[in-house]
Amino acid sequence: MRTRTKICGITRLDDAKASILAGCDALGFVFYEESPRYIALDAFKVIAKELPPFVTKAGLFVNADPSDIEEAIQSGLVNVLQFHGDETADFCRQFKFPYIKAVAVSSSVDLLQYAKDFYDAEALLLDASHEYLKGGTGQTFDWNLIPHSLSKPIVLAGGLTVDNVKEAIKKVKPYAVDVSGGVEESKGIKNSLKIQAFIKETQDAAV
Numbered sequence: 379m380r381t382r383t384k385i386c387g388i389t390r391l392d393d394a395k396a397s398i399l400a401g402c403d404a405l406g407f408v409f410y411e412e413s414p415r416y417i418a419l420d421a422f423k424v425i426a427k428e429l430p431p432f433v434t435k436a437g438l439f440v441n442a443d444p445s446d447i448e449e450a451i452q453s454g455l456v457n458v459l460q461f462h463g464d465e466t467a468d469f470c471r472q473f474k475f476p477y478i479k480a481v482a483v484s485s486s487v488d489l490l491q492y493a494k495d496f497y498d499a500e501a502l503l504l505d506a507s508h509e510y511l512k513g514g515t516g517q518t519f520d521w522n523l524i525p526h527s528l529s530k531p532i533v534l535a536g537g538l539t540v541d542n543v544k545e546a547i548k549k550v551k552p553y554a555v556d557v558s559g560g561v562e563e564s565k566g567i568k569n570s571l572k573i574q575a576f577i578k579e580t581q582d583a584a585v
Contacts, residue, residue: 387415
């Protein structure tokens with residue numbers, strides 16, 4: 379099965395278009411003000427309205443106020459919510475909207491329990507654990523910590539680059555991979571050549 383690719387931390391229309399041209403399946407927009415990849419909702423709307431159909435737009439939130447999440451949903455431009463904080467399953471499902479729950483993976487995290495708790499999530503996004511960063515760490519984690527019997531689709535994140543994404547796909551066999559820093563020139567500014575190379579590696583991994 380083909381592994382999908384999500385380019386996260388989009389802040390510019392040119393980067394969104396370059397990602398789509400290279401063959402990405404989804405774009406991530408960070409509605410978390412403490413992130414260096416933060417984008418305001420109004421700026422997101424400008425970009426989203428210029429994008430072609432059949433590309434998923436994910437809105438990333440970290441312990442956000444429900445009213446801010448509702449505002450993003452009401453824009454009609456977000457296709458899926460991505461929760462990267464300490465949100466409970468009840469919190470995530472209150473919006474009655476497709477969502478993905480991010481998990482900071484460590485040896486003390488029970489991923490099988492996460493899959494049960496967030497049974498209605500579209501997928502679990504597995505990322506590296508960090509003391510204070512909520513995603514975008516640029517760090518990988520031990521892929522051996524992922525149980526083979528996980529019942530939810532996996533979106534693999536955490537320090538993925540053109541140099542390791544093929545290995546990651548062959549080992550984990552995720553539904554999708556999620557990259558941000560691995561295709562950037564600087565935080566929030568993407569590099570089209572890195573995006574092209576990264577997506578080619580994901581496609582080659584399926585051969």
